[in-house]
Amino acid sequence: MNTSEDWDVIWKWQWFRRALWQPHYRDAKHPEGRPARTTPMWAEILKQLDAKRVLDCNCGLGLRALLLQEQGFEVVGTDPSPVAIRHAQELAEFRACPVDFHVCSCEGLGLKFEAEFDAVINDALAWVLTTDDLRAAARNAARALKPGGALVFAGPDQWSSPGDRAERVEHAWESAPRYQIRANYGHGGLHMTLVVARDRDEFSIIENHLFIIHEGGAARLETAAIRSTMGWTWADLEEACTSAGFESLQTVKTMVGGREHHLNVARR
Secondary structure (H helix, E strand, C coil): CCCHHHHHHHHHHHHHCHHHHCCCCCCCCCCCCHHHHHHHHHHHHHHHCCCCEEEEECCCCCHHHHHHHHCCCEEEEEECCHHHHHHHHHHHHHHCCCCEEEECCHHHHHHHCCCCEEEEEECCHHHCCCHHHHHHHHHHHHHHEEEEEEEEECCCCCCCCHHHHHHHHHHHHHCCCCEEEEEEEEECCEEEEEEEEEEECCCEEEEEEEEEEEECCEEEEEEEEEEEECCCCHHHHHHHHHHCCCCEEEEEEEEECCEEEEEEEEEC
């Protein structure tokens, strides 16, 4: 669960249906334009930090990294999925956008980069499931940052409390059906249907991705399982950042698209 192999399966089939999203990911008004809708809040924080060289950690297919590069940042993208990185590189070449992409987990950043970046951004801490891995992610992000650099990440804000976790899980559980067909697409004699079966435990939502593949008159099944935790508290984040050598941690509010957004900023 949450392995690079799980993500390889997910990104392979997301790339397969790229004819549906590739023309539109830069259009915030289009249903496939979520990257264009969410990237501005990251860009606003990076501008406030006066960040120039940015590492997008767990970048997936690299859509946010490409959008940030187009806005004038110098961006590098990393992801633990070799499939995601291969296709991110293809997309960067197609867009003639000079983003470097590397296969690397957030826990491995410190081995690959040393004091290179003004900022590291990460929206994937919900997929970090153990305290040791959370500390490792913060520690390795710190090693990749220049002195005075910042880790910018999504998660519980400084006004949250441990008691909020149950409400966050309930909200996430109610946000989508337990069983859902999320994709149904065919091309070149190959057809893929994605069924997502959701489950939950005390502080997590588990999504089982079932890819039903029809090809050459035969059917097969490919699967991936992703657990998103809402179990981290602000105290957990503070402890991980302090142990990694960050000097401060605060939640920063930004107004983008008429809405208030919250991101956490840890400063070296």
